[in-house]
Amino acid sequence: MFSFSTRVLLFNTLSGLLLLLCAAPSQPAFCADDVDPATLRAIGGHWYVSQQQPVTYYYKDTDRWLDLFSWHRKDSNADGIDNIRISHDETCLIIDSQGYPNHPTAIFPNSGNPNSIQVQNFRFRFPLKPEMSERITRLPMGPIGMALNGVVFFNPFEQGGMNAVAGYSEVWLDSCCGHPQQTGVYHYHKYPVCVKSPFKDDGKQHSPIIGFAFDGFPVYGPWESAKQMAKDLTGDAALDVCNGHQDQERGYHYHATPGRFPYVLGGYHGVVEPTNLRGPGRNLQQGAIEDNASGESRLPKVIAAVVPGSAVRGKQHRLTLTLDPAKATRSPLPDGVPEWVQIGPFEATSIQREGNQVTVEINIPEDSSVGVLMDCHIEFKGNDRRIVFKANDVFRVTMDEDP
Ligand SMILES: [Zn+2]
Ligand SMILES: [Zn+2]
Numbered sequence: 001m002f003s004f005s006t007r008v009l010l011f012n013t014l015s016g017l018l019l020l021l022c023a024a025p026s027q028p029a030f031c032a033d034d035v036d037p038a039t040l041r042a043i044g045g046h047w048y049v050s051q052q053q054p055v056t057y058y059y060k061d062t063d064r065w066l067d068l069f070s071w072h073r074k075d076s077n078a079d080g081i082d083n084i085r086i087s088h089d090e091t092c093l094i095i096d097s098q099g100y101p102n103h104p105t106a107i108f109p110n111s112g113n114p115n116s117i118q119v120q121n122f123r124f125r126f127p128l129k130p131e132m133s134e135r136i137t138r139l140p141m142g143p144i145g146m147a148l149n150g151v152v153f154f155n156p157f158e159q160g161g162m163n164a165v166a167g168y169s170e171v172w173l174d175s176c177c178g179h180p181q182q183t184g185v186y187h188y189h190k191y192p193v194c195v196k197s198p199f200k201d202d203g204k205q206h207s208p209i210i211g212f213a214f215d216g217f218p219v220y221g222p223w224e225s226a227k228q229m230a231k232d233l234t235g236d237a238a239l240d241v242c243n244g245h246q247d248q249e250r251g252y253h254y255h256a257t258p259g260r261f262p263y264v265l266g267g268y269h270g271v272v273e274p275t276n277l278r279g280p281g282r283n284l285q286q287g288a289i290e291d292n293a294s295g296e297s298r299l300p301k302v303i304a305a306v307v308p309g310s311a312v313r314g315k316q317h318r319l320t321l322t323l324d325p326a327k328a329t330r331s332p333l334p335d336g337v338p339e340w341v342q343i344g345p346f347e348a349t350s351i352q353r354e355g356n357q358v359t360v361e362i363n364i365p366e367d368s369s370v371g372v373l374m375d376c377h378i379e380f381k382g383n384d385r386r387i388v389f390k391a392n393d394v395f396r397v398t399m400d401e402d403p
Pocket of ligand 1 (some may be wrong): 154158164171179180181187189
Protein backbone atom coordinates (compact mmCIF):
# COMPACT_ATOMS: atom_id res chain seq x y z
CA MET A 1 0.00 0.00 0.00
CA PHE A 2 1.22 3.51 -0.75
CA SER A 3 1.89 5.90 2.05
CA PHE A 4 0.84 9.48 1.42
CA SER A 5 4.24 10.57 0.20
CA THR A 6 5.16 7.50 -1.82
CA ARG A 7 2.03 7.56 -3.92
CA VAL A 8 2.76 11.17 -4.88
CA LEU A 9 6.33 10.30 -5.70
CA LEU A 10 5.21 7.29 -7.66
CA PHE A 11 2.85 9.24 -9.85
CA ASN A 12 5.34 12.03 -10.41
CA THR A 13 7.88 9.47 -11.54
CA LEU A 14 5.39 7.93 -13.93
CA SER A 15 4.40 11.33 -15.26
CA GLY A 16 8.06 12.12 -15.84
CA LEU A 17 8.52 8.89 -17.72
CA LEU A 18 5.48 9.64 -19.82
CA LEU A 19 6.82 13.07 -20.69
CA LEU A 20 10.05 11.49 -21.76
CA LEU A 21 8.31 8.96 -23.94
CA CYS A 22 6.05 11.46 -25.59
CA ALA A 23 8.28 14.51 -25.46
CA ALA A 24 8.14 15.53 -29.10
CA PRO A 25 5.05 17.73 -29.36
CA SER A 26 4.68 17.08 -33.06
CA GLN A 27 4.45 13.37 -32.47
CA PRO A 28 1.05 11.81 -33.14
CA ALA A 29 -1.04 10.35 -30.37
CA PHE A 30 0.68 7.00 -30.51
CA CYS A 31 4.30 6.90 -29.51
CA ALA A 32 5.30 3.58 -31.02
CA ASP A 33 5.40 4.79 -34.59
CA ASP A 34 9.15 4.57 -34.88
CA VAL A 35 9.10 0.76 -34.92
CA ASP A 36 10.50 -0.84 -38.08
CA PRO A 37 8.00 -3.54 -39.10
CA ALA A 38 10.82 -5.46 -40.80
CA THR A 39 12.26 -6.24 -37.36
CA LEU A 40 9.00 -7.74 -36.12
CA ARG A 41 7.79 -11.33 -36.32
CA ALA A 42 4.07 -12.04 -36.68
CA ILE A 43 2.85 -14.45 -33.98
CA GLY A 44 -0.87 -14.50 -34.85
CA GLY A 45 -3.80 -12.20 -35.30
CA HIS A 46 -2.84 -8.60 -34.61
CA TRP A 47 0.21 -9.60 -32.56
CA TYR A 48 3.89 -9.16 -33.38
CA VAL A 49 7.08 -9.58 -31.41
CA SER A 50 10.44 -7.86 -31.78
CA GLN A 51 13.37 -10.12 -32.55
CA GLN A 52 15.95 -8.15 -30.54
CA GLN A 53 16.27 -7.61 -26.80
CA PRO A 54 14.41 -6.41 -24.94
CA VAL A 55 11.64 -8.56 -26.37
CA THR A 56 8.71 -6.25 -27.05
CA TYR A 57 5.19 -7.20 -28.06
CA TYR A 58 3.30 -5.07 -30.57
CA TYR A 59 -0.36 -4.97 -31.48
CA LYS A 60 -1.14 -3.91 -35.04
CA ASP A 61 -4.02 -1.53 -34.61
CA THR A 62 -5.25 -0.22 -37.97
CA ASP A 63 -1.95 0.79 -39.61
CA ARG A 64 0.11 1.25 -36.44
CA TRP A 65 2.27 -1.17 -34.51
CA LEU A 66 1.61 -0.33 -30.88
CA ASP A 67 3.77 -1.19 -27.93
CA LEU A 68 0.87 -1.42 -25.50
CA PHE A 69 2.63 -2.79 -22.46
CA SER A 70 6.20 -1.48 -22.04
CA TRP A 71 5.02 1.70 -20.35
CA HIS A 72 3.14 -0.35 -17.76
CA ARG A 73 5.79 -2.95 -17.14
CA LYS A 74 7.75 -0.85 -14.66
CA ASP A 75 7.96 -2.21 -11.14
CA SER A 76 5.74 0.46 -9.58
CA ASN A 77 5.56 -1.13 -6.11
CA ALA A 78 9.36 -1.54 -5.99
CA ASP A 79 9.37 -5.22 -5.02
CA GLY A 80 11.88 -6.18 -7.69
CA ILE A 81 9.22 -7.71 -9.95
CA ASP A 82 7.85 -5.93 -13.00
CA ASN A 83 4.13 -5.15 -12.79
CA ILE A 84 3.54 -7.25 -15.86
CA ARG A 85 5.67 -9.83 -17.66
CA ILE A 86 4.78 -11.01 -21.16
CA SER A 87 5.42 -14.15 -23.16
CA HIS A 88 3.49 -16.20 -25.70
CA ASP A 89 2.95 -19.70 -27.05
CA GLU A 90 1.30 -20.91 -30.27
CA THR A 91 -2.16 -19.79 -29.29
CA CYS A 92 -1.97 -17.12 -26.61
CA LEU A 93 -0.28 -14.02 -25.36
CA ILE A 94 0.57 -14.84 -21.75
CA ILE A 95 0.61 -12.11 -19.16
CA ASP A 96 1.83 -12.53 -15.61
CA SER A 97 0.53 -9.60 -13.65
CA GLN A 98 0.83 -8.28 -10.13
CA GLY A 99 -2.60 -6.71 -10.60
CA TYR A 100 -1.22 -3.67 -8.87
CA PRO A 101 -2.34 -0.15 -9.82
CA ASN A 102 0.41 2.08 -11.24
CA HIS A 103 -1.63 5.24 -10.73
CA PRO A 104 -2.58 7.11 -7.58
CA THR A 105 -5.37 5.40 -5.64
CA ALA A 106 -7.25 6.07 -2.45
CA ILE A 107 -5.57 4.68 0.61
CA PHE A 108 -7.36 1.49 1.60
CA PRO A 109 -8.76 0.38 3.98
CA ASN A 110 -10.92 3.45 4.47
CA SER A 111 -14.43 4.29 5.61
CA GLY A 112 -15.76 3.29 2.17
CA ASN A 113 -13.99 -0.07 1.89
CA PRO A 114 -12.49 -2.34 4.60
CA ASN A 115 -10.00 -4.13 2.32
CA SER A 116 -6.44 -3.24 1.36
CA ILE A 117 -4.75 -3.51 -2.02
CA GLN A 118 -2.54 -6.60 -2.28
CA VAL A 119 -0.04 -7.65 -4.89
CA GLN A 120 -1.46 -10.52 -6.94
CA ASN A 121 0.09 -13.33 -8.87
CA PHE A 122 -2.13 -13.51 -11.95
CA ARG A 123 -1.48 -15.43 -15.10
CA PHE A 124 -3.80 -14.58 -17.96
CA ARG A 125 -3.88 -16.05 -21.45
CA PHE A 126 -5.26 -13.95 -24.27
CA PRO A 127 -5.95 -15.80 -27.53
CA LEU A 128 -3.75 -14.36 -30.28
CA LYS A 129 -6.52 -15.00 -32.79
CA PRO A 130 -9.76 -14.39 -30.93
CA GLU A 131 -12.75 -16.23 -32.35
CA MET A 132 -16.38 -15.25 -32.27
CA SER A 133 -18.54 -17.78 -30.51
CA GLU A 134 -22.03 -18.76 -31.54
CA ARG A 135 -23.49 -17.85 -28.20
CA ILE A 136 -22.69 -15.10 -25.77
CA THR A 137 -20.90 -16.31 -22.67
CA ARG A 138 -22.05 -14.81 -19.40
CA LEU A 139 -19.48 -12.82 -17.43
CA PRO A 140 -18.28 -14.48 -14.24
CA MET A 141 -17.81 -12.72 -10.92
CA GLY A 142 -14.18 -11.79 -10.30
CA PRO A 143 -11.80 -10.88 -13.12
CA ILE A 144 -13.35 -10.68 -16.62
CA GLY A 145 -10.44 -9.08 -18.45
CA MET A 146 -7.35 -6.98 -17.89
CA ALA A 147 -6.47 -3.33 -18.43
CA LEU A 148 -3.10 -2.58 -20.03
CA ASN A 149 -1.58 -1.93 -16.61
CA GLY A 150 -2.33 -5.47 -15.44
CA VAL A 151 -5.22 -4.42 -13.19
CA VAL A 152 -8.35 -6.47 -13.76
CA PHE A 153 -11.83 -5.52 -14.88
CA PHE A 154 -14.76 -6.96 -12.95
CA ASN A 155 -18.33 -7.10 -14.23
CA PRO A 156 -20.61 -4.26 -13.05
CA PHE A 157 -22.12 -6.19 -10.15
CA GLU A 158 -21.20 -6.22 -6.49
CA GLN A 159 -21.24 -9.49 -4.58
CA GLY A 160 -24.97 -9.58 -4.06
CA GLY A 161 -25.42 -9.30 -7.81
CA MET A 162 -26.64 -5.69 -7.91
CA ASN A 163 -25.17 -2.84 -9.97
CA ALA A 164 -22.02 -1.62 -8.20
CA VAL A 165 -21.78 1.61 -10.17
CA ALA A 166 -25.25 3.15 -9.92
CA GLY A 167 -28.40 3.04 -7.81
CA TYR A 168 -28.80 2.13 -4.15
CA SER A 169 -26.23 -0.66 -4.42
CA GLU A 170 -23.44 1.67 -5.60
CA VAL A 171 -20.12 0.85 -3.93
CA TRP A 172 -17.26 3.15 -3.02
CA LEU A 173 -14.79 3.37 -5.90
CA ASP A 174 -11.89 5.78 -5.77
CA SER A 175 -11.33 8.50 -8.38
CA CYS A 176 -9.59 5.96 -10.60
CA CYS A 177 -12.78 3.85 -10.62
CA GLY A 178 -11.27 1.02 -8.61
CA HIS A 179 -11.26 -0.61 -5.18
CA PRO A 180 -9.96 -3.84 -3.61
CA GLN A 181 -12.13 -6.84 -2.72
CA GLN A 182 -11.59 -9.26 0.19
CA THR A 183 -8.42 -10.85 -1.15
CA GLY A 184 -6.96 -7.47 -2.04
CA VAL A 185 -7.62 -7.59 -5.77
CA TYR A 186 -7.86 -3.97 -6.93
CA HIS A 187 -10.29 -3.88 -9.84
CA TYR A 188 -12.31 -1.59 -12.08
CA HIS A 189 -16.10 -1.80 -12.48
CA LYS A 190 -16.28 1.00 -15.03
CA TYR A 191 -14.14 2.92 -17.54
CA PRO A 192 -10.85 3.38 -15.69
CA VAL A 193 -9.89 7.01 -16.33
CA CYS A 194 -6.45 6.53 -14.76
CA VAL A 195 -5.13 3.78 -17.02
CA LYS A 196 -2.60 6.08 -18.50
CA SER A 197 -0.48 5.03 -21.36
CA PRO A 198 1.50 6.72 -24.08
CA PHE A 199 -1.73 6.91 -26.02
CA LYS A 200 -3.81 9.99 -25.49
CA ASP A 201 -7.49 9.93 -26.17
CA ASP A 202 -8.61 13.35 -27.33
CA GLY A 203 -11.98 12.49 -28.81
CA LYS A 204 -10.81 13.32 -32.34
CA GLN A 205 -10.63 9.75 -33.55
CA HIS A 206 -11.28 6.17 -32.45
CA SER A 207 -10.02 5.66 -28.88
CA PRO A 208 -6.91 3.58 -28.21
CA ILE A 209 -6.98 0.12 -26.65
CA ILE A 210 -7.22 0.14 -22.85
CA GLY A 211 -7.22 -3.61 -22.22
CA PHE A 212 -8.33 -7.08 -23.29
CA ALA A 213 -11.24 -9.34 -22.48
CA PHE A 214 -10.68 -13.00 -21.57
CA ASP A 215 -11.78 -14.01 -25.07
CA GLY A 216 -8.80 -12.09 -26.47
CA PHE A 217 -10.78 -9.27 -28.07
CA PRO A 218 -9.49 -5.78 -27.31
CA VAL A 219 -11.33 -3.23 -25.20
CA TYR A 220 -11.09 0.35 -26.49
CA GLY A 221 -11.80 3.65 -24.78
CA PRO A 222 -15.12 5.43 -25.23
CA TRP A 223 -14.67 7.26 -28.55
CA GLU A 224 -15.67 5.88 -31.92
CA SER A 225 -14.75 8.95 -33.99
CA ALA A 226 -14.54 12.73 -33.63
CA LYS A 227 -17.05 13.84 -31.00
CA GLN A 228 -18.87 10.51 -31.30
CA MET A 229 -18.87 8.15 -28.35
CA ALA A 230 -19.36 4.50 -29.19
CA LYS A 231 -22.21 4.26 -26.66
CA ASP A 232 -24.21 6.75 -28.73
CA LEU A 233 -23.89 4.88 -32.03
CA THR A 234 -27.09 3.70 -33.68
CA GLY A 235 -27.95 1.37 -36.55
CA ASP A 236 -25.48 -1.21 -37.82
CA ALA A 237 -22.53 0.30 -35.98
CA ALA A 238 -24.31 0.35 -32.60
CA LEU A 239 -22.68 -1.57 -29.77
CA ASP A 240 -24.19 -4.99 -29.10
CA VAL A 241 -25.23 -6.35 -25.69
CA CYS A 242 -21.60 -7.25 -25.00
CA ASN A 243 -20.53 -3.62 -25.64
CA GLY A 244 -18.81 -4.65 -28.86
CA HIS A 245 -19.03 -4.00 -32.56
CA GLN A 246 -17.10 -4.78 -35.69
CA ASP A 247 -15.25 -2.71 -38.23
CA GLN A 248 -13.06 -3.45 -41.22
CA GLU A 249 -9.73 -2.56 -39.65
CA ARG A 250 -10.14 -3.58 -36.04
CA GLY A 251 -12.42 -6.55 -36.44
CA TYR A 252 -14.64 -7.26 -33.46
CA HIS A 253 -13.81 -5.10 -30.43
CA TYR A 254 -15.35 -3.82 -27.23
CA HIS A 255 -15.72 -0.24 -26.02
CA ALA A 256 -15.88 1.18 -22.52
CA THR A 257 -19.11 3.15 -22.10
CA PRO A 258 -18.80 5.78 -19.37
CA GLY A 259 -22.09 6.43 -17.63
CA ARG A 260 -23.85 3.63 -19.47
CA PHE A 261 -24.35 0.03 -18.36
CA PRO A 262 -22.51 -2.35 -18.75
CA TYR A 263 -19.65 0.23 -18.58
CA VAL A 264 -16.97 -2.22 -19.83
CA LEU A 265 -18.23 -5.64 -21.01
CA GLY A 266 -21.77 -6.98 -21.13
CA GLY A 267 -20.77 -10.54 -22.00
CA TYR A 268 -18.16 -12.36 -24.07
CA HIS A 269 -18.89 -12.44 -27.76
CA GLY A 270 -15.78 -14.51 -28.35
CA VAL A 271 -14.61 -17.94 -27.23
CA VAL A 272 -13.31 -17.49 -23.68
CA GLU A 273 -9.90 -18.89 -22.81
CA PRO A 274 -10.92 -21.24 -19.98
CA THR A 275 -7.68 -21.01 -17.97
CA ASN A 276 -8.52 -17.39 -17.16
CA LEU A 277 -11.54 -18.45 -15.17
CA ARG A 278 -11.12 -19.61 -11.62
CA GLY A 279 -13.32 -20.70 -8.78
CA PRO A 280 -17.03 -20.09 -9.04
CA GLY A 281 -16.65 -18.56 -12.50
CA ARG A 282 -15.71 -21.87 -14.07
CA ASN A 283 -19.16 -23.06 -15.02
CA LEU A 284 -20.21 -20.22 -17.18
CA GLN A 285 -23.76 -19.65 -18.22
CA GLN A 286 -24.90 -18.00 -21.39
CA GLY A 287 -26.30 -14.61 -22.23
CA ALA A 288 -25.51 -10.98 -21.64
CA ILE A 289 -25.93 -9.36 -18.26
CA GLU A 290 -28.74 -6.89 -17.66
CA ASP A 291 -28.82 -3.71 -15.67
CA ASN A 292 -30.57 -4.02 -12.34
CA ALA A 293 -29.75 -0.63 -10.87
CA SER A 294 -32.58 0.82 -8.87
CA GLY A 295 -33.17 3.62 -6.44
CA GLU A 296 -30.76 6.29 -5.29
CA SER A 297 -27.16 5.77 -4.33
CA ARG A 298 -26.67 5.45 -0.59
CA LEU A 299 -23.19 6.94 -0.73
CA PRO A 300 -23.36 10.22 1.18
CA LYS A 301 -23.17 13.23 -1.14
CA VAL A 302 -20.84 15.21 1.07
CA ILE A 303 -19.07 16.77 -1.91
CA ALA A 304 -21.95 18.95 -3.07
CA ALA A 305 -20.18 20.73 -5.92
CA VAL A 306 -16.89 20.94 -7.80
CA VAL A 307 -16.33 24.26 -9.61
CA PRO A 308 -15.35 24.70 -12.38
CA GLY A 309 -16.63 21.43 -13.78
CA SER A 310 -14.22 21.44 -16.70
CA ALA A 311 -10.77 22.77 -17.56
CA VAL A 312 -8.27 22.69 -20.40
CA ARG A 313 -5.20 20.50 -20.70
CA GLY A 314 -1.62 21.58 -20.17
CA LYS A 315 -2.30 23.94 -17.28
CA GLN A 316 -2.52 24.28 -13.54
CA HIS A 317 -6.07 24.87 -12.32
CA ARG A 318 -7.71 25.95 -9.10
CA LEU A 319 -10.95 24.16 -8.20
CA THR A 320 -13.35 24.69 -5.33
CA LEU A 321 -15.18 21.83 -3.66
CA THR A 322 -18.22 22.66 -1.58
CA LEU A 323 -18.80 20.27 1.31
CA ASP A 324 -22.17 19.60 2.90
CA PRO A 325 -21.71 18.37 6.49
CA ALA A 326 -25.42 17.55 6.77
CA LYS A 327 -24.92 14.76 4.22
CA ALA A 328 -22.15 13.10 6.22
CA THR A 329 -24.39 10.45 7.69
CA ARG A 330 -22.08 7.44 7.83
CA SER A 331 -19.09 9.18 9.36
CA PRO A 332 -19.20 12.82 10.44
CA LEU A 333 -17.35 15.34 8.29
CA PRO A 334 -14.03 15.97 10.05
CA ASP A 335 -12.80 19.46 10.75
CA GLY A 336 -9.58 20.51 9.17
CA VAL A 337 -8.04 20.17 5.76
CA PRO A 338 -8.49 16.93 3.79
CA GLU A 339 -5.22 15.08 3.52
CA TRP A 340 -5.89 13.99 -0.02
CA VAL A 341 -8.04 15.22 -2.88
CA GLN A 342 -8.09 13.49 -6.24
CA ILE A 343 -10.09 14.17 -9.37
CA GLY A 344 -9.80 11.37 -11.92
CA PRO A 345 -6.05 10.75 -12.11
CA PHE A 346 -5.16 14.26 -10.93
CA GLU A 347 -4.00 14.54 -7.34
CA ALA A 348 -4.27 17.94 -5.70
CA THR A 349 -0.90 19.62 -5.36
CA SER A 350 -2.22 22.03 -2.75
CA ILE A 351 -5.28 21.80 -0.52
CA GLN A 352 -6.84 24.58 1.56
CA ARG A 353 -10.07 24.74 3.47
CA GLU A 354 -12.17 27.58 4.73
CA GLY A 355 -15.43 26.54 6.33
CA ASN A 356 -17.06 24.16 3.89
CA GLN A 357 -15.08 25.35 0.89
CA VAL A 358 -12.03 23.32 -0.07
CA THR A 359 -9.74 24.87 -2.67
CA VAL A 360 -7.32 22.64 -4.52
CA GLU A 361 -4.83 23.00 -7.30
CA ILE A 362 -4.43 20.30 -9.92
CA ASN A 363 -2.10 20.06 -12.83
CA ILE A 364 -3.61 18.64 -16.03
CA PRO A 365 -0.91 17.28 -18.33
CA GLU A 366 -0.95 18.20 -22.02
CA ASP A 367 -1.64 14.60 -23.06
CA SER A 368 -4.62 14.00 -20.75
CA SER A 369 -7.64 12.24 -22.19
CA VAL A 370 -10.51 14.60 -22.80
CA GLY A 371 -14.27 14.58 -22.73
CA VAL A 372 -15.07 11.92 -20.14
CA LEU A 373 -16.69 12.88 -16.86
CA MET A 374 -14.47 11.98 -13.95
CA ASP A 375 -15.08 11.32 -10.26
CA CYS A 376 -13.60 13.10 -7.26
CA HIS A 377 -12.71 11.70 -3.87
CA ILE A 378 -11.36 13.27 -0.70
CA GLU A 379 -9.71 11.67 2.30
CA PHE A 380 -9.36 12.77 5.91
CA LYS A 381 -7.05 11.14 8.38
CA GLY A 382 -9.30 9.18 10.74
CA ASN A 383 -8.46 7.47 14.01
CA ASP A 384 -8.00 3.96 12.67
CA ARG A 385 -8.80 4.34 8.99
CA ARG A 386 -9.27 7.18 6.58
CA ILE A 387 -12.60 8.89 6.24
CA VAL A 388 -13.46 9.19 2.58
CA PHE A 389 -16.10 10.92 0.50
CA LYS A 390 -16.89 10.71 -3.15
CA ALA A 391 -18.71 12.52 -5.97
CA ASN A 392 -19.30 10.97 -9.39
CA ASP A 393 -19.11 12.61 -12.82
CA VAL A 394 -18.08 16.04 -11.60
CA PHE A 395 -15.23 17.15 -13.84
CA ARG A 396 -13.99 16.82 -17.38
CA VAL A 397 -10.90 17.85 -19.28
CA THR A 398 -11.46 19.82 -22.47
CA MET A 399 -9.20 20.54 -25.40
CA ASP A 400 -9.99 24.21 -25.70
CA GLU A 401 -10.84 27.07 -23.44
CA ASP A 402 -14.60 27.22 -23.46
CA PRO A 403 -17.96 25.86 -22.55
ZN1 LIG B 1 -15.75 -4.31 -6.75
ZN1 LIG C 1 -15.14 0.97 -32.35
